[in-house]
Amino acid sequence: MKADWLKIANKKFNSRLIVGTGKYKNMSECAKTVKLSGSEIVTVAVRRVNITDKNKPLLTDYLDPKKITYLPNTAGCFNSKDALRTLRLAREIGGWKLVKLEVLGDKKTLYPDMIETLKSTKILTKEGFNVMVYCTDDPLMAKKLEDAGASAIMPLAAPIGSGLGIQNKINIQIIRSQTKLPLIIDAGLGQASDAAIAMELGCDGVLVNTAIAMAKKPMQMALAFKNSVIAGRQSYLSGRIQKSFFGKATSPKKGII
Amino acid sequence: MKKIKKIKIKINGKLSTIQDNTTLFIYLKKLKVPLKKVAIELNQEIVNKNHLKKIKLKKNDKIEIVHFIGGG
Numbered sequence: 001m002k003a004d005w006l007k008i009a010n011k012k013f014n015s016r017l018i019v020g021t022g023k024y025k026n027m028s029e030c031a032k033t034v035k036l037s038g039s040e041i042v043t044v045a046v047r048r049v050n051i052t053d054k055n056k057p058l059l060t061d062y063l064d065p066k067k068i069t070y071l072p073n074t075a076g077c078f079n080s081k082d083a084l085r086t087l088r089l090a091r092e093i094g095g096w097k098l099v100k101l102e103v104l105g106d107k108k109t110l111y112p113d114m115i116e117t118l119k120s121t122k123i124l125t126k127e128g129f130n131v132m133v134y135c136t137d138d139p140l141m142a143k144k145l146e147d148a149g150a151s152a153i154m155p156l157a158a159p160i161g162s163g164l165g166i167q168n169k170i171n172i173q174i175i176r177s178q179t180k181l182p183l184i185i186d187a188g189l190g191q192a193s194d195a196a197i198a199m200e201l202g203c204d205g206v207l208v209n210t211a212i213a214m215a216k217k218p219m220q221m222a223l224a225f226k227n228s229v230i231a232g233r234q235s236y237l238s239g240r241i242q243k244s245f246f247g248k249a250t251s252p253k254k255g256i257i
Numbered sequence: 258m259k260k261i262k263k264i265k266i267k268i269n270g271k272l273s274t275i276q277d278n279t280t281l282f283i284y285l286k287k288l289k290v291p292l293k294k295v296a297i298e299l300n301q302e303i304v305n306k307n308h309l310k311k312i313k314l315k316k317n318d319k320i321e322i323v324h325f326i327g328g329g
Contacts, residue, residue, distance in 0.1 A: 020329030030327055045328025046296075048269040048321065054289055059325050075328050085301075089323050092296035092303050160329070187329075209329035 004233070006205050008182050009098055009130035009151040011069070013040045016199070017229045018071065018184065020209025021059065024218065031062040033212060037222035041069040043100055043207065045076070046086050046093075065094065071132065073100040078113070080120040087124060098151070099124070100186075102134040110160040114141045118148060125149030134186050137171040139178060146179055153181050154207065157198065158188030161210040165194040169201055176202040192224035199232025200240075264316040275314060282309035285322070295324045 005012040018041045024030035034042055042063060050056050063070075072090030077083040080103060087099045101120055105113025112134055118141070124131045125148060132152035133145050142153050155175060158164035166172060166185065176183055185198040186207040195206045208225055215221035262277040268288075275284060281304065285292065297304040298321040304312065314320075 021327035022329040024327060027327070043329055044325040046323050047326045047328075049290065049295055049324050051269055051271070051288055051290075051322070058291075058294065059327055060294055065325075070325060072325065073328055088303060089296040089298065089321075090325075092306075093294065093324065 004237070006182065008132065011098070013069075014038075015040045015226075015229075016205035016233055017195070017226055018043065018205060018207040019212060019222070019225075020073075020207065021063065022075075022209055023213035027057050027059065027062040029218060030059075030213075033218045033222045034063060034068070036219050036226070037212065038226045039068070041071050043071045043073045043075075043209070045073055046090050069098065070094075070096060071098060071100050072096050074102050076104075077102065078104050078107075080116040080123070083116070083120050084123060087129060088127075091129070097128060098130045098132070100132045100134060100154070112136055112156070114138070118144055121145055121148040121150055132182075132184070137168050137175065139171060139174045142175045143178060146181055150181065152184055152204075153179060154184045154186035156187040157185050157194065160187040162188050163190030163211055164188055165190050166197055166201070169197070172198070172201050172203065192221065192228035195225050195228040196232030196235070199229055200236050202236055205229070264314070266314055266316070266318045266320065268320045269322060277316075279314050280310055281312040281314060281320070284314060284320075285309065290322055291324075295322050297322055 006016045015038045017037055017039050019034055019037050019039045020043045021030050074083040074086045077086055083103045090096050103113050103116040103120055105111050114136055121131050121133055130151040132154055133150045134154045135141055137155040145153055157166040182204040184205040184207055185203050189208050189211050198206050212218050212221045263274050264277045265272055265274050292306060300319050
Protein backbone atom coordinates (compact mmCIF):
# COMPACT_ATOMS: atom_id res chain seq x y z
CA MET A 1 0.00 0.00 0.00
CA LYS A 2 1.35 3.42 -0.86
CA ALA A 3 1.85 6.06 1.82
CA ASP A 4 -1.34 7.85 2.71
CA TRP A 5 -0.45 11.18 4.26
CA LEU A 6 -2.78 13.75 5.67
CA LYS A 7 -1.50 17.00 4.19
CA ILE A 8 -2.42 20.30 5.81
CA ALA A 9 -0.80 23.55 4.68
CA ASN A 10 2.16 21.64 3.17
CA LYS A 11 2.76 19.66 6.34
CA LYS A 12 2.47 15.89 6.25
CA PHE A 13 0.94 13.79 8.99
CA ASN A 14 0.68 10.07 9.37
CA SER A 15 -2.24 10.06 11.77
CA ARG A 16 -5.66 11.27 10.70
CA LEU A 17 -6.88 11.64 14.25
CA ILE A 18 -6.52 15.03 15.90
CA VAL A 19 -7.27 15.15 19.62
CA GLY A 20 -8.13 17.93 22.00
CA THR A 21 -6.32 18.31 25.32
CA GLY A 22 -9.21 19.66 27.39
CA LYS A 23 -11.40 18.05 30.07
CA TYR A 24 -8.86 15.49 31.32
CA LYS A 25 -8.56 14.68 35.03
CA ASN A 26 -4.94 15.79 34.99
CA MET A 27 -2.05 16.48 32.65
CA SER A 28 -0.58 13.03 33.09
CA GLU A 29 -3.79 11.32 31.95
CA CYS A 30 -4.01 13.75 29.05
CA ALA A 31 -0.45 13.01 27.91
CA LYS A 32 -0.86 9.24 28.17
CA THR A 33 -4.13 9.36 26.25
CA VAL A 34 -2.67 11.52 23.49
CA LYS A 35 0.19 9.07 23.13
CA LEU A 36 -2.15 6.09 22.80
CA SER A 37 -4.29 7.94 20.24
CA GLY A 38 -1.27 8.13 17.94
CA SER A 39 -2.22 11.72 17.15
CA GLU A 40 0.40 14.05 15.75
CA ILE A 41 -1.70 17.18 16.21
CA VAL A 42 -3.32 18.35 19.45
CA THR A 43 -5.56 21.34 19.95
CA VAL A 44 -4.65 23.69 22.78
CA ALA A 45 -6.28 26.75 24.31
CA VAL A 46 -4.72 30.15 25.02
CA ARG A 47 -5.37 31.32 28.57
CA ARG A 48 -3.92 33.59 31.25
CA VAL A 49 -0.83 32.37 33.08
CA ASN A 50 -1.43 31.74 36.77
CA ILE A 51 0.81 34.46 38.19
CA THR A 52 0.31 33.55 41.85
CA ASP A 53 0.86 29.78 41.62
CA LYS A 54 3.95 29.14 39.59
CA ASN A 55 4.20 25.52 40.64
CA LYS A 56 1.19 24.58 38.57
CA PRO A 57 2.25 22.07 35.91
CA LEU A 58 2.48 23.36 32.34
CA LEU A 59 1.02 21.57 29.34
CA THR A 60 4.36 21.93 27.56
CA ASP A 61 6.02 19.88 30.33
CA TYR A 62 3.78 16.94 29.43
CA LEU A 63 3.38 17.30 25.67
CA ASP A 64 6.53 18.51 23.95
CA PRO A 65 5.59 21.02 21.21
CA LYS A 66 8.73 19.98 19.35
CA LYS A 67 7.44 16.42 19.05
CA ILE A 68 3.74 17.01 18.54
CA THR A 69 2.07 19.78 16.54
CA TYR A 70 0.23 22.23 18.75
CA LEU A 71 -2.88 23.58 17.10
CA PRO A 72 -3.87 26.74 18.98
CA ASN A 73 -7.61 27.13 19.13
CA THR A 74 -9.93 30.06 19.76
CA ALA A 75 -12.39 28.05 21.86
CA GLY A 76 -14.55 30.34 23.95
CA CYS A 77 -14.37 33.27 21.53
CA PHE A 78 -17.75 34.68 20.52
CA ASN A 79 -16.61 37.33 18.05
CA SER A 80 -14.00 37.95 15.41
CA LYS A 81 -12.08 40.49 17.51
CA ASP A 82 -11.47 38.05 20.38
CA ALA A 83 -10.59 35.22 18.01
CA LEU A 84 -8.03 37.35 16.16
CA ARG A 85 -6.53 38.57 19.42
CA THR A 86 -6.21 35.00 20.70
CA LEU A 87 -4.52 33.65 17.58
CA ARG A 88 -2.13 36.58 17.27
CA LEU A 89 -1.07 35.88 20.87
CA ALA A 90 -0.76 32.18 20.08
CA ARG A 91 1.57 32.95 17.20
CA GLU A 92 3.62 35.16 19.50
CA ILE A 93 4.14 32.34 22.01
CA GLY A 94 6.20 30.35 19.60
CA GLY A 95 5.63 31.11 15.97
CA TRP A 96 2.54 28.96 15.44
CA LYS A 97 1.00 29.68 12.06
CA LEU A 98 -1.21 26.64 11.80
CA VAL A 99 -4.25 27.45 13.91
CA LYS A 100 -7.82 26.40 14.53
CA LEU A 101 -10.41 29.12 14.21
CA GLU A 102 -13.60 28.66 16.17
CA VAL A 103 -15.98 31.61 16.58
CA LEU A 104 -19.06 30.60 18.50
CA GLY A 105 -22.43 32.25 18.06
CA ASP A 106 -24.70 30.75 20.67
CA LYS A 107 -23.97 29.70 24.24
CA LYS A 108 -26.55 26.94 24.35
CA THR A 109 -25.83 25.11 21.12
CA LEU A 110 -22.23 26.33 20.79
CA TYR A 111 -22.99 26.67 17.10
CA PRO A 112 -20.37 28.59 15.13
CA ASP A 113 -21.17 32.13 14.00
CA MET A 114 -20.35 31.72 10.34
CA ILE A 115 -20.43 35.43 9.48
CA GLU A 116 -17.78 36.21 12.10
CA THR A 117 -15.91 33.04 11.17
CA LEU A 118 -15.71 33.97 7.51
CA LYS A 119 -14.60 37.50 8.35
CA SER A 120 -11.87 36.19 10.65
CA THR A 121 -10.68 33.63 8.10
CA LYS A 122 -10.09 36.37 5.53
CA ILE A 123 -8.11 38.52 7.96
CA LEU A 124 -6.02 35.67 9.37
CA THR A 125 -5.15 34.37 5.91
CA LYS A 126 -3.95 37.83 4.90
CA GLU A 127 -1.79 37.90 8.03
CA GLY A 128 -0.08 34.68 6.95
CA PHE A 129 -1.87 32.19 9.18
CA ASN A 130 -2.82 28.72 7.97
CA VAL A 131 -6.36 28.52 9.22
CA MET A 132 -8.24 25.31 9.94
CA VAL A 133 -11.81 26.46 10.28
CA TYR A 134 -14.50 25.02 12.52
CA CYS A 135 -17.79 25.52 10.70
CA THR A 136 -21.36 24.40 10.17
CA ASP A 137 -21.98 21.60 7.67
CA ASP A 138 -23.38 24.06 5.11
CA PRO A 139 -21.78 23.43 1.71
CA LEU A 140 -22.17 27.09 0.66
CA MET A 141 -20.34 28.38 3.72
CA ALA A 142 -17.68 25.71 3.26
CA LYS A 143 -17.10 27.00 -0.28
CA LYS A 144 -16.87 30.59 0.93
CA LEU A 145 -14.30 29.57 3.54
CA GLU A 146 -12.29 27.81 0.85
CA ASP A 147 -12.41 30.92 -1.33
CA ALA A 148 -11.29 32.98 1.68
CA GLY A 149 -8.12 30.90 1.88
CA ALA A 150 -8.85 28.34 4.61
CA SER A 151 -6.28 25.55 4.99
CA ALA A 152 -8.84 23.00 6.15
CA ILE A 153 -12.61 22.82 6.38
CA MET A 154 -13.81 21.43 9.69
CA PRO A 155 -17.57 20.99 9.83
CA LEU A 156 -19.28 19.80 12.98
CA ALA A 157 -20.86 16.36 13.19
CA ALA A 158 -23.17 17.68 15.91
CA PRO A 159 -22.87 20.36 18.63
CA ILE A 160 -19.57 20.45 20.56
CA GLY A 161 -19.46 17.88 23.35
CA SER A 162 -22.89 16.45 22.44
CA GLY A 163 -21.69 12.98 21.44
CA LEU A 164 -24.51 12.68 18.89
CA GLY A 165 -22.37 11.56 15.95
CA ILE A 166 -22.74 12.74 12.35
CA GLN A 167 -26.22 14.22 11.90
CA ASN A 168 -26.08 15.20 8.25
CA LYS A 169 -24.11 12.72 6.19
CA ILE A 170 -25.47 14.15 2.94
CA ASN A 171 -24.02 17.60 3.62
CA ILE A 172 -20.66 16.14 4.56
CA GLN A 173 -20.64 14.22 1.27
CA ILE A 174 -21.61 17.33 -0.71
CA ILE A 175 -18.76 19.26 0.92
CA ARG A 176 -16.42 16.33 0.17
CA SER A 177 -17.41 16.34 -3.48
CA GLN A 178 -16.78 20.06 -3.91
CA THR A 179 -13.45 20.53 -2.16
CA LYS A 180 -9.91 19.22 -2.38
CA LEU A 181 -9.01 20.89 0.91
CA PRO A 182 -8.53 18.67 3.95
CA LEU A 183 -12.01 17.94 5.30
CA ILE A 184 -11.98 17.16 8.99
CA ILE A 185 -15.00 16.39 11.13
CA ASP A 186 -14.72 18.52 14.23
CA ALA A 187 -17.01 18.20 17.23
CA GLY A 188 -19.98 16.07 18.18
CA LEU A 189 -18.61 12.55 17.86
CA GLY A 190 -19.57 10.18 20.67
CA GLN A 191 -17.94 6.82 20.10
CA ALA A 192 -15.24 5.24 17.98
CA SER A 193 -17.60 4.00 15.24
CA ASP A 194 -18.61 7.64 14.54
CA ALA A 195 -15.04 8.26 13.42
CA ALA A 196 -15.14 5.32 11.00
CA ILE A 197 -18.36 6.69 9.49
CA ALA A 198 -16.73 10.09 8.98
CA MET A 199 -13.75 8.49 7.28
CA GLU A 200 -15.98 6.31 5.09
CA LEU A 201 -17.78 9.44 3.91
CA GLY A 202 -14.42 10.55 2.55
CA CYS A 203 -13.29 12.89 5.28
CA ASP A 204 -9.55 13.36 5.65
CA GLY A 205 -9.58 13.21 9.41
CA VAL A 206 -11.50 13.73 12.63
CA LEU A 207 -10.97 15.94 15.64
CA VAL A 208 -12.08 14.49 18.96
CA ASN A 209 -11.91 15.77 22.50
CA THR A 210 -14.92 15.10 24.74
CA ALA A 211 -15.68 11.59 23.44
CA ILE A 212 -12.22 10.48 24.53
CA ALA A 213 -11.56 12.68 27.57
CA MET A 214 -14.94 12.04 29.20
CA ALA A 215 -15.16 8.33 28.40
CA LYS A 216 -15.02 6.11 31.50
CA LYS A 217 -11.66 4.85 30.25
CA PRO A 218 -10.12 7.64 28.17
CA MET A 219 -6.96 5.74 27.24
CA GLN A 220 -8.87 2.74 25.95
CA MET A 221 -11.23 5.04 24.03
CA ALA A 222 -8.24 6.82 22.48
CA LEU A 223 -7.02 3.52 21.15
CA ALA A 224 -10.52 2.68 19.88
CA PHE A 225 -10.69 6.00 17.99
CA LYS A 226 -7.22 5.46 16.55
CA ASN A 227 -8.23 2.05 15.18
CA SER A 228 -11.59 3.30 13.97
CA VAL A 229 -10.03 6.15 11.99
CA ILE A 230 -7.61 3.72 10.35
CA ALA A 231 -10.40 1.22 9.61
CA GLY A 232 -12.67 3.91 8.17
CA ARG A 233 -9.94 5.32 5.97
CA GLN A 234 -8.95 1.92 4.62
CA SER A 235 -12.58 1.09 3.98
CA TYR A 236 -13.03 4.34 2.05
CA LEU A 237 -9.92 3.76 -0.04
CA SER A 238 -10.96 0.16 -0.76
CA GLY A 239 -14.13 1.22 -2.60
CA ARG A 240 -17.27 -0.23 -1.11
CA ILE A 241 -19.71 -2.54 -2.97
CA GLN A 242 -22.95 -1.34 -4.51
CA LYS A 243 -25.99 -1.53 -2.26
CA SER A 244 -28.78 -3.84 -3.39
CA PHE A 245 -32.31 -4.39 -2.16
CA PHE A 246 -32.05 -8.11 -2.85
CA GLY A 247 -29.74 -10.91 -1.90
CA LYS A 248 -26.85 -11.94 -4.11
CA ALA A 249 -25.56 -15.45 -3.53
CA THR A 250 -21.99 -15.67 -2.37
CA SER A 251 -21.28 -19.23 -3.55
CA PRO A 252 -21.30 -20.22 -7.26
CA LYS A 253 -24.44 -21.93 -8.60
CA LYS A 254 -22.48 -24.21 -10.89
CA GLY A 255 -22.02 -27.73 -9.47
CA ILE A 256 -24.88 -27.54 -7.01
CA ILE A 257 -25.88 -31.10 -6.09
CA MET B 258 15.60 61.18 50.82
CA LYS B 259 13.41 61.16 47.79
CA LYS B 260 10.38 58.97 48.26
CA ILE B 261 9.99 56.22 45.65
CA LYS B 262 6.82 56.74 43.72
CA LYS B 263 4.48 53.78 43.43
CA ILE B 264 2.02 53.13 40.67
CA LYS B 265 -0.85 50.72 40.18
CA ILE B 266 -1.09 48.45 37.18
CA LYS B 267 -3.22 45.47 36.26
CA ILE B 268 -1.76 42.09 35.42
CA ASN B 269 -4.07 39.34 34.15
CA GLY B 270 -7.00 41.27 35.56
CA LYS B 271 -5.51 41.72 39.06
CA LEU B 272 -4.28 44.98 40.57
CA SER B 273 -0.62 45.20 41.44
CA THR B 274 1.41 48.01 42.98
CA ILE B 275 4.91 48.49 41.63
CA GLN B 276 7.66 51.11 41.67
CA ASP B 277 7.36 53.80 39.06
CA ASN B 278 9.79 53.44 36.17
CA THR B 279 10.01 49.65 36.47
CA THR B 280 10.67 48.05 33.10
CA LEU B 281 8.43 45.27 31.87
CA PHE B 282 11.49 43.00 31.79
CA ILE B 283 12.32 43.53 35.47
CA TYR B 284 8.69 43.15 36.49
CA LEU B 285 8.19 39.86 34.62
CA LYS B 286 11.52 38.57 35.93
CA LYS B 287 10.37 39.24 39.50
CA LEU B 288 7.21 37.27 38.78
CA LYS B 289 9.38 34.46 37.36
CA VAL B 290 7.38 34.36 34.15
CA PRO B 291 8.84 31.75 31.74
CA LEU B 292 9.28 34.21 28.88
CA LYS B 293 9.87 31.59 26.20
CA LYS B 294 6.52 29.92 26.86
CA VAL B 295 4.25 32.95 26.99
CA ALA B 296 2.93 35.85 24.95
CA ILE B 297 2.60 39.31 26.46
CA GLU B 298 0.12 42.04 25.77
CA LEU B 299 0.44 45.60 27.06
CA ASN B 300 -2.77 47.63 26.78
CA GLN B 301 -4.11 45.19 24.18
CA GLU B 302 -1.01 45.41 21.98
CA ILE B 303 1.31 42.44 21.61
CA VAL B 304 4.75 43.15 23.02
CA ASN B 305 7.83 42.07 21.08
CA LYS B 306 9.75 40.04 23.67
CA ASN B 307 13.04 41.55 22.47
CA HIS B 308 11.87 44.99 23.56
CA LEU B 309 10.93 44.18 27.17
CA LYS B 310 13.92 46.05 28.59
CA LYS B 311 12.96 49.23 26.78
CA ILE B 312 9.40 49.37 28.02
CA LYS B 313 8.75 51.29 31.24
CA LEU B 314 5.48 50.59 32.97
CA LYS B 315 3.10 53.48 33.51
CA LYS B 316 0.15 54.06 35.81
CA ASN B 317 -2.96 52.02 34.86
CA ASP B 318 -1.08 49.86 32.36
CA LYS B 319 -2.84 46.59 31.65
CA ILE B 320 -0.66 43.54 31.12
CA GLU B 321 -1.89 40.17 29.92
CA ILE B 322 0.35 37.12 29.99
CA VAL B 323 -0.97 34.01 28.29
CA HIS B 324 0.22 30.50 27.53
CA PHE B 325 -1.14 27.22 26.20
CA ILE B 326 -3.34 25.01 28.31
CA GLY B 327 -5.45 21.96 27.56
CA GLY B 328 -8.38 22.70 25.28
CA GLY B 329 -10.58 21.26 22.55
